[in-house]
Amino acid sequence: MIKLGHGADVASMMLKYGKKEDYILDFSSNINPYIPENIDKYILEGLNLSTKYPDVEYLNLRKNIGNYLDLDYEYIIPGNGASEIIYLLMKVLDGQLGIVNPTFSEYERAAKSNNIKIIDLYFDKNFKLDLDNIRNNLDKFKALFICNPNNPSGNVESLIEILEILKKKDKFLIVDETFMEFVYESEKYTLVNLIKEYDNLFIIKAITKFFGLPGIRLGYGITSNKNIISKMWEHKEPWTVNSFAENICSYIFKDKKYIEKTKNYFKEEINFMIKDLNEIKNIEVFESSTNFILLKLNKYNSSYIKEKLFVEKNILIRDASNFKGLDTNYIRVAVKKREENEALINALKEILGV
Amino acid sequence: MIKLGHGADVASMMLKYGKKEDYILDFSSNINPYIPENIDKYILEGLNLSTKYPDVEYLNLRKNIGNYLDLDYEYIIPGNGASEIIYLLMKVLDGQLGIVNPTFSEYERAAKSNNIKIIDLYFDKNFKLDLDNIRNNLDKFKALFICNPNNPSGNVESLIEILEILKKKDKFLIVDETFMEFVYESEKYTLVNLIKEYDNLFIIKAITKFFGLPGIRLGYGITSNKNIISKMWEHKEPWTVNSFAENICSYIFKDKKYIEKTKNYFKEEINFMIKDLNEIKNIEVFESSTNFILLKLNKYNSSYIKEKLFVEKNILIRDASNFKGLDTNYIRVAVKKREENEALINALKEILGV
Structure with a gap:
């Protein structure tokens, strides 16, 4: 079905x-098999919150995420897992989408569900980014989707060069950094610190995997591109993040x-x-x-x-x-x-x- | 924004x-200001569940809802609040949509977000269904959306006659019964028991309001129309219902x-x-x-x-x-x-x- x-x-x-x-x-x-300490306490605290509708703009939540990433909360849009962010982004994207394979299949499913045409690109045989392959196909897409660290290969690499190339061609880079926190020296690879500087960049993250709570459902998108993020807010269904997810974010990022x-x-x-x-x-x-x-x-x-x-x-x-x-x-x-x-x-x- | x-x-x-x-x-x-007893216990139990991904088909959850409504679980599609069900339904509906006003504004927002044209119809001045008005406009829509009990009027009435009229004309009736459980003799008004018989019927419900937990995010759609429900599953984002919502449904419906x-x-x-x-x-x-x-x-x-x-x-x-x-x-x-x-x-x- x-x-x-x-x-x-x-x-x-x-x-x-x-x-x-x-x-x-x-x-x-x-999934990380170890969850943060005291999470039961934070969850029970969330029960009180859950007797009211969440703030539809999730101001507190976005500020907590912003503090965690050292970014302005206006760059952040929260969602029901990374999934909601992926689907919402596909809803507002125009033009064709390049996807670097092998990768998480929901990117393609979300794109197709929104009638976006896919251009399949591939990592090299060692699962490293194949810049030549991407350069040769630059005319075929308006945005490029890369999972970094890549699922399923586990490879992580710096995407600054491709970000720069795409910037010059007025094209968009979407990076799924859902697994980035597991990387030991992740600061060498994450593009989060370039969000302000590059408005052709969109990063997807989630608390799901690293904090070991996929069932709590919280992901978020990050971009300084005002056009993209305001369109996403326009299309966003209300209250998609539950009170329990909202509440634990006051604590886990500070741990x-x-x-x-x-x-x-x-x-x-x-x-x-x-x-x-x-x-x-x-x-x-x-x-x-x-x-x-x-x-x-x-x-x-x-x-x-x-x-x-x-x-x-x-x-x-x-x-x-x-x-x-x-x-x-x-x-x-x-x-x-x-x-x-x-x-x-x-x-x-x-x-x-x- | x-x-x-x-x-x-x-x-x-x-x-x-x-x-x-x-x-x-x-x-x-x-929102009901009183929540079910022992809900803190069920919520904490849900924490264990939340360390895994929810079952993407939500079989257990659908069976719990099915038992509550005395319906086959295959007629049920769960969602992140009634909102997800409304948006998902608008995604798979074709033809124009009649909406009986005044009513909850998300129906229109969801329809517009999916480029569905709206025909505005109105209750009479006592907020009762105006059958003549609907009959006169039958040619203008393929599906009709009614909130019963109506938000904001609080009026509840039997919709069997309009269901029958629409059935004969091969048109679809969508009823938002989110507030139905608050009605004292709701069995006189709900159409849930006609789901099997009428495949032109779609009912939206939620645990949000009656069980006093809007922040937990759980709604569901009900229909025996296989075409509609299978299209909705096809477009559905994965894991939109969190583990806490999933878990309390093993208990609250039996209370x-x-x-x-x-x-x-x-x-x-x-x-x-x-x-x-x-x-x-x-x-x-x-x-x-x-x-x-x-x-x-x-x-x-x-x-x-x-x-x-x-x-x-x-x-x-x-x-x-x-x-x-x-x-x-x-x-x-x-x-x-x-x-x-x-x-x-x-x-x-x-x-x-x-």
């Missing part, structure tokens, strides 16, 4: 194989200890996982700077491994074959808690050999 | 007059005691308010079957009274002048807790005379 290209199929997999969520290790969603601890954790844990995964036969491991890892299978195909892990090991991974530019050789796994990661690695060792 | 026609202006009014929310009595939003108590409360309280309001000079009170009352001012205009109540009495009411078909003589007030209602009545008595 619902045609979605991504891996959000925990429920359907459980249904298919008669399994219960309690004992499934879900490596298919890229520097948690933020630093999380960054440190993922830096170490991804090194541990990549080292151990590299010992396994029949797979190729791609370097990652964020909280998930792309793997290439050299012997089995993705659906076989996915089913085997689920049925025999109660582990759910992301079959990455439906990302444009990938094929049935690719799977993606999240970085979770140490003992869970070990369970995954052991299961893969058993199935693929060491 | 945001052009919204409704009264959600608590934040801007407070900002304008330098007041704080703590002591403002908000009669502009029509028959709370539901009955609420219905009884509003039946008594609206009688009390209407009786007392009728003692006040210079206003005309319209009968209401739900949790708000429309008033016509015979001496002052709506913006004067709104400002006076806010500045002098810390009471916020809804200036109803921007509803199509109304004018600067109309205001709307919610039914709240007894002592709050008394404060409003006393303030109005003081300003308008007895």
Whole structure:
């Protein structure tokens, strides 16, 4: 009934194989397994707020996000997850859209839902930005969509050069930085500090993944382009951010200890996982700077491994074959808690050999 | 920046007059002031859920709603408040849309946002459905939007006759029943039990108002029209309902005691308010079957009274002048807790005379 290209199929997999969520290790969603301290307190506080309609302009919320990013709150538009921001942006964008693949499928779905024509571009074989490929196709699009760090490759890089190129050609750059906070030295890669300077830039972020609360639904868009952001406000449905999401933002962004601890954790844990995964036969491991890892299978195909892990090991991974530019050789796994990661690695060792 | 026609202006009014929310009595939003028992427990339980993505098909949630309404879950599509359902429906509707005014302004805003042409129709002067007016305009629209009980009039009536007329002409009826649960004998007026029989019917509901939690954001659409509902699922953004909303629906619909108590409360309280309001000079009170009352001012205009109540009495009411078909003589007030209602009545008595 619902045609979605991504891996959000925990429920359907459980249904298919008669399994219960309690004992499934879900490596298919890229979520921080550790949530901020005292979050239960902030959530209960949000209950009081929820007996009233949220402020339709979300002034407080935008100020909290603005303080976190050191940006004026007027540059910020909040949404029900990054999804709402993506769809709303597609609603006000005109001209054709370049998308650099492989990447999150909702960009294309949102564009198509708003009758925007897509130009598919591709990263190079190491999942780095292919500037020549983009330059050669510059005439074909008005805006370019890049996910950085990229989902599913885990690669992060500086996009300043492409931002500059697009600026000169009067074209727009949209960067999904949803996974940027997981990157250890993210200040080297984020474009947030260039928002004021470049009005051809739109950045999408979310609290979903880094703060470990995808079910609370909060994303936001950032741009100094007044034309784009005011059009988005015009089309925005009212009250899309709930009171619980609104309320925790008074606290979580200020929790520097948690933020630093999380960054440190993922830096170490991804090194541990990549080292151990590299010992396994029949797979190729791609370097990652964020909280998930792309793997290439050299012997089995993705659906076989996915089913085997689920049925025999109660582990759910992301079959990455439906990302444009990938094929049935690719799977993606999240970085979770140490003992869970070990369970995954052991299961893969058993199935693929060491 | 945001052009919204409704009264959600608590934040801007407070900002304008330098007041704080703590002591403002908000009669502009029509929300049940009593929330279900144990809701804090259900909310905290939802925190666990929120560390995962919600089921993108919301199977459990739809089954809970289905059980509540005694309907198959496949007829139900959940959304981020009634708003998402309204916008999504406008996205898949074709042909022109008749709207019966005065009514909630988001129907028109959603239609315009999706380039649907509007035909404005009107209730009669007692805010009853004007069947002749609708019959005379049947050729001009493909679907008709009615809010029942109507916001802002508070009038409720049976829509079976118009449903039948539209069915014969192969036209669609959309009914916003957001306020239906407040009606004492709502079974006489709701069309929910005709959903199976009439595939030209779409009903919009929400937990927002009756269960007193607008900030939790949950509405839903109901139809047996497979074409409409499958198109809506196709266009639906993923995960728009948060885990907290999802989780409380396992409980609140089963709380028959709370539901009955609420219905009884509003039946008594609206009688009390209407009786007392009728003692006040210079206003005309319209009968209401739900949790708000429309008033016509015979001496002052709506913006004067709104400002006076806010500045002098810390009471916020809804200036109803921007509803199509109304004018600067109309205001709307919610039914709240007894002592709050008394404060409003006393303030109005003081300003308008007895």
